[in-house]
Amino acid sequence: MSRRLVSVASGGIQGRQVLIEEMGVEPGPELRQAQEAILRLDPALARPVKAAPRMPRQLP
Numbered sequence: 001m002s003r004r005l006v007s008v009a010s011g012g013i014q015g016r017q018v019l020i021e022e023m024g025v026e027p028g029p030e031l032r033q034a035q036e037a038i039l040r041l042d043p044a045l046a047r048p049v050k051a052a053p054r055m056p057r058q059l060p
Contacts, residue, residue, distance in 0.1 A: 012038070 012035040016027050037045055 016031075016035075019025050019027050
């Protein structure tokens with residue numbers, strides 16, 4: 001597992017603990033499904049990366 005994936009997974013676990021312990025609520029199905037999709041590297045989560053708009057080298 002890559003460091004980034006481990007970081008995301010641990011962040012999701014910590015976020016869930018905060019919701020339960022500090023706010024007294026269980027994460028909803030959408031949040032659980034999103035976390036599961038991240039952990040299984042679901043290709044549907046990938047978005048095409050847009051190039052940044054080109055900036056002129058010199059202002060008019």
